[in-house]
Amino acid sequence: METDRGTEHQQAAMSMSDQDEHALSPVSSNDTAVPADQNENADAEIATDESLHDQEDHPPSLILDLGTGSGIWAMQVADQYPSAEVIGTDISPVQPKWVPPNLQYEVDDLEQEWLFRDDCFDLIHVRFMFLSIKDWPGMLRQAMRVLKPGGYIELSELDLRPVKVQDGSPEPATITQWFKLQGGAINHRGFDMQIAHKFKGLLEQAGFEAVVEEVRDVPWGTWPSDKRLKSIGFWHVEQLKQGLQGIAMATLTRSGWSVAEVEVFLASLRREMSDPQYHILDHAYIVYGRKPLS
Numbered sequence: 001m002e003t004d005r006g007t008e009h010q011q012a013a014m015s016m017s018d019q020d021e022h023a024l025s026p027v028s029s030n031d032t033a034v035p036a037d038q039n040e041n042a043d044a045e046i047a048t049d050e051s052l053h054d055q056e057d058h059p060p061s062l063i064l065d066l067g068t069g070s071g072i073w074a075m076q077v078a079d080q081y082p083s084a085e086v087i088g089t090d091i092s093p094v095q096p097k098w099v100p101p102n103l104q105y106e107v108d109d110l111e112q113e114w115l116f117r118d119d120c121f122d123l124i125h126v127r128f129m130f131l132s133i134k135d136w137p138g139m140l141r142q143a144m145r146v147l148k149p150g151g152y153i154e155l156s157e158l159d160l161r162p163v164k165v166q167d168g169s170p171e172p173a174t175i176t177q178w179f180k181l182q183g184g185a186i187n188h189r190g191f192d193m194q195i196a197h198k199f200k201g202l203l204e205q206a207g208f209e210a211v212v213e214e215v216r217d218v219p220w221g222t223w224p225s226d227k228r229l230k231s232i233g234f235w236h237v238e239q240l241k242q243g244l245q246g247i248a249m250a251t252l253t254r255s256g257w258s259v260a261e262v263e264v265f266l267a268s269l270r271r272e273m274s275d276p277q278y279h280i281l282d283h284a285y286i287v288y289g290r291k292p293l294s
Protein backbone atom coordinates (compact mmCIF):
# COMPACT_ATOMS: atom_id res chain seq x y z
CA MET A 1 0.00 0.00 0.00
CA GLU A 2 1.32 3.43 -0.84
CA THR A 3 1.65 6.06 1.88
CA ASP A 4 3.19 9.50 2.08
CA ARG A 5 6.61 7.94 2.46
CA GLY A 6 6.28 5.84 -0.64
CA THR A 7 5.14 2.28 0.09
CA GLU A 8 4.17 -0.15 2.82
CA HIS A 9 5.85 -2.92 0.92
CA GLN A 10 8.48 -4.73 2.95
CA GLN A 11 11.17 -4.08 1.15
CA ALA A 12 26.27 7.54 3.18
CA ALA A 13 28.59 10.60 3.55
CA MET A 14 31.81 9.07 3.86
CA SER A 15 33.51 12.08 4.98
CA MET A 16 36.99 12.33 6.40
CA SER A 17 38.39 15.58 7.64
CA ASP A 18 40.38 17.71 5.26
CA GLN A 19 43.73 16.12 4.74
CA ASP A 20 46.87 18.20 4.64
CA GLU A 21 49.58 17.42 2.15
CA HIS A 22 52.02 16.84 5.01
CA ALA A 23 49.70 14.26 6.53
CA LEU A 24 50.88 11.68 4.05
CA SER A 25 54.50 11.93 5.09
CA PRO A 26 55.63 8.60 6.47
CA VAL A 27 56.57 7.96 10.05
CA SER A 28 59.57 5.93 11.15
CA SER A 29 59.01 2.27 10.49
CA ASN A 30 58.83 1.56 14.24
CA ASP A 31 55.99 3.98 14.79
CA THR A 32 53.04 1.77 13.97
CA ALA A 33 50.96 2.15 17.12
CA VAL A 34 47.53 3.71 16.84
CA PRO A 35 47.16 6.25 19.66
CA ALA A 36 44.71 5.09 22.33
CA ASP A 37 42.45 8.08 21.76
CA GLN A 38 42.26 7.19 18.06
CA ASN A 39 41.16 3.62 18.68
CA GLU A 40 37.78 4.02 17.00
CA ASN A 41 36.30 1.95 14.26
CA ALA A 42 37.20 3.66 11.01
CA ASP A 43 33.74 2.99 9.57
CA ALA A 44 32.11 4.80 12.45
CA GLU A 45 34.71 7.55 12.34
CA ILE A 46 34.12 8.11 8.65
CA ALA A 47 30.36 7.92 8.91
CA THR A 48 30.00 10.33 11.80
CA ASP A 49 31.74 13.10 9.91
CA GLU A 50 29.82 15.97 8.42
CA SER A 51 27.83 15.34 5.25
CA LEU A 52 29.26 16.81 2.09
CA HIS A 53 26.17 18.69 1.10
CA ASP A 54 24.80 20.44 4.13
CA GLN A 55 21.03 20.09 4.28
CA GLU A 56 20.50 22.10 7.47
CA ASP A 57 18.85 24.95 5.51
CA HIS A 58 16.42 22.58 3.77
CA PRO A 59 16.03 19.59 6.08
CA PRO A 60 14.94 16.47 4.19
CA SER A 61 11.61 14.90 5.08
CA LEU A 62 12.09 11.43 3.55
CA ILE A 63 15.45 9.67 3.28
CA LEU A 64 16.37 6.27 1.83
CA ASP A 65 19.52 4.30 2.72
CA LEU A 66 19.96 1.52 0.16
CA GLY A 67 21.75 -1.62 1.38
CA THR A 68 21.76 -0.25 4.91
CA GLY A 69 23.76 -3.18 6.39
CA SER A 70 24.25 -2.57 10.13
CA GLY A 71 22.02 0.49 9.64
CA ILE A 72 24.54 2.82 11.25
CA TRP A 73 24.28 5.58 8.66
CA ALA A 74 20.47 5.46 8.76
CA MET A 75 20.51 5.74 12.56
CA GLN A 76 22.86 8.70 12.48
CA VAL A 77 20.86 10.56 9.86
CA ALA A 78 17.59 9.80 11.70
CA ASP A 79 19.09 11.41 14.82
CA GLN A 80 20.43 14.31 12.78
CA TYR A 81 17.01 15.03 11.21
CA PRO A 82 14.41 14.10 13.88
CA SER A 83 11.59 15.56 11.80
CA ALA A 84 12.49 13.37 8.81
CA GLU A 85 11.39 9.81 8.13
CA VAL A 86 14.25 7.46 7.29
CA ILE A 87 13.96 4.10 5.53
CA GLY A 88 16.88 1.68 5.39
CA THR A 89 16.49 -1.24 2.99
CA ASP A 90 18.58 -4.39 2.79
CA ILE A 91 18.22 -7.86 1.35
CA SER A 92 19.30 -9.23 4.71
CA PRO A 93 17.38 -8.40 7.95
CA VAL A 94 20.44 -7.96 10.18
CA GLN A 95 19.65 -4.47 11.46
CA PRO A 96 19.23 -3.71 15.19
CA LYS A 97 15.77 -3.50 16.76
CA TRP A 98 16.45 -0.46 18.98
CA VAL A 99 16.52 2.45 16.58
CA PRO A 100 15.37 6.09 16.51
CA PRO A 101 11.55 6.32 16.24
CA ASN A 102 11.75 8.02 12.83
CA LEU A 103 13.72 5.11 11.29
CA GLN A 104 12.36 1.94 9.75
CA TYR A 105 14.23 -0.95 8.19
CA GLU A 106 12.70 -2.93 5.35
CA VAL A 107 13.80 -6.08 3.54
CA ASP A 108 14.11 -5.48 -0.16
CA ASP A 109 16.26 -6.48 -3.12
CA LEU A 110 17.44 -3.27 -4.71
CA GLU A 111 18.19 -5.03 -7.98
CA GLN A 112 14.45 -5.74 -8.40
CA GLU A 113 11.85 -3.13 -9.31
CA TRP A 114 11.33 -0.71 -6.40
CA LEU A 115 7.75 -0.24 -5.17
CA PHE A 116 8.26 3.29 -3.85
CA ARG A 117 6.13 5.86 -5.58
CA ASP A 118 7.56 8.50 -7.93
CA ASP A 119 9.08 11.75 -6.63
CA CYS A 120 8.98 10.93 -2.89
CA PHE A 121 12.54 10.97 -1.45
CA ASP A 122 14.65 14.02 -0.64
CA LEU A 123 17.86 12.03 -0.26
CA ILE A 124 19.07 8.58 -1.30
CA HIS A 125 22.30 7.27 0.21
CA VAL A 126 24.33 4.36 -1.20
CA ARG A 127 27.58 3.33 0.51
CA PHE A 128 30.00 0.37 0.29
CA MET A 129 27.86 -1.44 -2.27
CA PHE A 130 30.40 -2.43 -4.94
CA LEU A 131 29.94 -6.12 -4.07
CA SER A 132 26.15 -5.79 -4.01
CA ILE A 133 25.21 -3.86 -7.14
CA LYS A 134 25.90 -5.16 -10.63
CA ASP A 135 23.62 -2.86 -12.58
CA TRP A 136 24.57 0.65 -11.45
CA PRO A 137 22.76 2.45 -14.32
CA GLY A 138 19.62 0.45 -13.47
CA MET A 139 19.87 1.44 -9.78
CA LEU A 140 20.35 5.10 -10.77
CA ARG A 141 17.33 4.99 -13.10
CA GLN A 142 15.15 3.81 -10.22
CA ALA A 143 16.69 6.39 -7.87
CA MET A 144 15.92 9.14 -10.39
CA ARG A 145 12.30 8.02 -10.52
CA VAL A 146 11.69 7.96 -6.77
CA LEU A 147 13.64 11.14 -5.89
CA LYS A 148 11.74 14.40 -5.64
CA PRO A 149 12.76 16.98 -8.23
CA GLY A 150 15.65 18.79 -6.53
CA GLY A 151 16.39 15.72 -4.34
CA TYR A 152 19.90 14.32 -4.01
CA ILE A 153 21.60 10.97 -4.38
CA GLU A 154 24.92 10.43 -2.64
CA LEU A 155 27.27 7.55 -3.43
CA SER A 156 30.28 6.71 -1.24
CA GLU A 157 32.72 3.96 -2.09
CA LEU A 158 36.29 2.88 -1.80
CA ASP A 159 38.06 2.52 -5.12
CA LEU A 160 40.03 -0.60 -4.24
CA ARG A 161 43.05 -0.03 -6.41
CA PRO A 162 46.04 0.44 -4.11
CA VAL A 163 48.41 3.10 -5.35
CA LYS A 164 52.04 3.21 -4.23
CA VAL A 165 53.15 6.58 -2.89
CA GLN A 166 56.06 7.86 -4.98
CA ASP A 167 58.41 8.42 -2.05
CA GLY A 168 60.97 5.69 -2.61
CA SER A 169 59.06 3.12 -0.54
CA PRO A 170 59.21 -0.45 -1.84
CA GLU A 171 56.65 -2.16 -4.07
CA PRO A 172 54.25 -4.40 -2.09
CA ALA A 173 54.56 -7.44 -4.36
CA THR A 174 52.12 -9.77 -2.57
CA ILE A 175 49.41 -7.11 -2.25
CA THR A 176 49.82 -6.25 -5.94
CA GLN A 177 49.53 -9.95 -6.89
CA TRP A 178 46.45 -10.40 -4.66
CA PHE A 179 44.66 -7.46 -6.21
CA LYS A 180 45.22 -8.78 -9.71
CA LEU A 181 43.81 -12.18 -8.76
CA GLN A 182 40.96 -10.86 -6.63
CA GLY A 183 39.92 -8.08 -8.99
CA GLY A 184 39.72 -10.50 -11.91
CA ALA A 185 37.52 -12.92 -9.94
CA ILE A 186 35.18 -10.19 -8.69
CA ASN A 187 34.83 -8.73 -12.17
CA HIS A 188 34.11 -12.23 -13.46
CA ARG A 189 31.12 -12.40 -11.04
CA GLY A 190 29.73 -9.20 -12.57
CA PHE A 191 30.84 -6.72 -9.89
CA ASP A 192 33.32 -3.92 -10.34
CA MET A 193 35.90 -3.43 -7.59
CA GLN A 194 36.87 -0.10 -9.13
CA ILE A 195 33.41 1.33 -9.76
CA ALA A 196 33.90 4.40 -7.55
CA HIS A 197 35.88 6.51 -10.00
CA LYS A 198 33.10 5.95 -12.56
CA PHE A 199 30.34 7.34 -10.31
CA LYS A 200 30.55 10.92 -11.59
CA GLY A 201 30.11 9.83 -15.21
CA LEU A 202 27.34 7.40 -14.26
CA LEU A 203 25.39 10.09 -12.39
CA GLU A 204 25.74 12.51 -15.29
CA GLN A 205 24.66 9.85 -17.81
CA ALA A 206 21.64 9.09 -15.62
CA GLY A 207 20.58 12.75 -15.87
CA PHE A 208 21.63 14.07 -12.46
CA GLU A 209 22.85 17.66 -12.39
CA ALA A 210 25.35 19.64 -10.31
CA VAL A 211 27.34 16.45 -9.79
CA VAL A 212 30.17 16.84 -7.28
CA GLU A 213 32.99 14.35 -6.78
CA GLU A 214 35.37 14.36 -3.83
CA VAL A 215 38.32 11.97 -3.64
CA ARG A 216 40.13 11.26 -0.37
CA ASP A 217 43.18 9.26 0.55
CA VAL A 218 42.72 6.07 2.57
CA PRO A 219 46.15 4.75 3.59
CA TRP A 220 46.93 1.10 4.13
CA GLY A 221 48.35 0.90 7.64
CA THR A 222 49.83 3.32 10.09
CA TRP A 223 52.64 4.84 8.03
CA PRO A 224 51.26 8.43 7.67
CA SER A 225 52.33 10.94 10.33
CA ASP A 226 48.87 12.51 10.64
CA LYS A 227 47.04 10.92 13.61
CA ARG A 228 43.69 10.73 11.88
CA LEU A 229 45.07 9.17 8.71
CA LYS A 230 47.09 6.79 10.86
CA SER A 231 43.89 5.69 12.58
CA ILE A 232 41.97 5.35 9.31
CA GLY A 233 44.87 3.35 7.84
CA PHE A 234 45.01 1.08 10.87
CA TRP A 235 41.30 0.24 10.69
CA HIS A 236 41.31 -0.04 6.91
CA VAL A 237 43.92 -2.78 7.11
CA GLU A 238 42.31 -4.43 10.16
CA GLN A 239 39.00 -4.71 8.30
CA LEU A 240 40.70 -6.10 5.22
CA LYS A 241 42.60 -8.63 7.32
CA GLN A 242 39.47 -9.80 9.09
CA GLY A 243 37.70 -10.46 5.82
CA LEU A 244 40.75 -11.77 4.02
CA GLN A 245 40.22 -15.50 4.34
CA GLY A 246 36.53 -15.23 3.43
CA ILE A 247 37.33 -13.05 0.44
CA ALA A 248 40.35 -14.92 -0.88
CA MET A 249 39.79 -18.61 -0.12
CA ALA A 250 36.96 -19.22 -2.58
CA THR A 251 38.56 -17.11 -5.30
CA LEU A 252 41.97 -18.76 -5.14
CA THR A 253 40.88 -22.38 -4.58
CA ARG A 254 38.52 -22.05 -7.56
CA SER A 255 41.57 -20.95 -9.55
CA GLY A 256 43.33 -24.23 -8.69
CA TRP A 257 45.22 -23.31 -5.50
CA SER A 258 45.21 -25.77 -2.58
CA VAL A 259 43.90 -24.62 0.81
CA ALA A 260 47.47 -24.85 2.20
CA GLU A 261 48.82 -22.69 -0.63
CA VAL A 262 46.14 -20.08 0.05
CA GLU A 263 46.93 -20.03 3.80
CA VAL A 264 50.65 -19.52 3.12
CA PHE A 265 49.84 -16.74 0.64
CA LEU A 266 47.49 -15.05 3.11
CA ALA A 267 50.10 -15.18 5.89
CA SER A 268 52.52 -13.36 3.62
CA LEU A 269 49.78 -10.92 2.61
CA ARG A 270 48.98 -10.13 6.27
CA ARG A 271 52.68 -9.54 6.99
CA GLU A 272 52.94 -7.13 4.07
CA MET A 273 49.73 -5.33 5.11
CA SER A 274 51.17 -4.67 8.58
CA ASP A 275 54.61 -3.62 7.40
CA PRO A 276 54.96 0.18 7.58
CA GLN A 277 57.72 0.26 4.99
CA TYR A 278 55.02 -0.10 2.31
CA HIS A 279 53.28 3.21 1.65
CA ILE A 280 50.12 2.58 -0.30
CA LEU A 281 46.75 4.27 -0.56
CA ASP A 282 43.25 3.48 -1.70
CA HIS A 283 40.89 6.30 -2.59
CA ALA A 284 37.46 7.01 -1.20
CA TYR A 285 35.01 8.62 -3.62
CA ILE A 286 32.08 10.64 -2.40
CA VAL A 287 29.90 11.71 -5.30
CA TYR A 288 26.50 13.37 -5.22
CA GLY A 289 24.10 14.87 -7.70
CA ARG A 290 20.66 16.44 -7.90
CA LYS A 291 17.55 15.40 -9.75
CA PRO A 292 16.60 18.27 -12.08
CA LEU A 293 13.60 20.37 -11.09
CA SER A 294 11.93 19.77 -14.45
Ligand SMILES: C[S@@+](CC[C@H](N)C(=O)[O-])C[C@H]1O[C@@H](n2cnc3c(N)ncnc32)[C@H](O)[C@@H]1O
Pocket residue numbers: 012066067068069070071072073089090091092108109110111126127128129131132133
Ligand atom coordinates in the same frame (compact mmCIF):
# COMPACT_ATOMS: atom_id res chain seq x y z
C1 LIG B 1 29.09 -3.73 2.68
S1 LIG B 1 27.44 -3.67 3.24
C2 LIG B 1 27.11 -1.93 3.20
C3 LIG B 1 26.42 -1.47 4.43
C4 LIG B 1 26.03 0.00 4.53
N1 LIG B 1 25.62 0.59 3.28
C5 LIG B 1 27.11 0.83 5.18
O1 LIG B 1 27.71 1.67 4.52
O2 LIG B 1 27.37 0.65 6.39
C6 LIG B 1 26.52 -4.23 1.82
C7 LIG B 1 25.07 -4.49 2.18
O3 LIG B 1 24.34 -4.66 0.96
C8 LIG B 1 23.34 -5.63 1.18
N2 LIG B 1 22.91 -6.15 -0.13
C9 LIG B 1 23.56 -7.00 -0.95
N3 LIG B 1 22.84 -7.21 -2.06
C10 LIG B 1 21.71 -6.49 -1.93
C11 LIG B 1 20.54 -6.32 -2.75
N4 LIG B 1 20.44 -6.92 -3.94
N5 LIG B 1 19.55 -5.52 -2.31
C12 LIG B 1 19.65 -4.90 -1.10
N6 LIG B 1 20.72 -5.03 -0.28
C13 LIG B 1 21.74 -5.81 -0.69
C14 LIG B 1 24.03 -6.65 2.06
O4 LIG B 1 23.09 -7.46 2.75
C15 LIG B 1 24.86 -5.75 2.98
O5 LIG B 1 24.16 -5.44 4.17
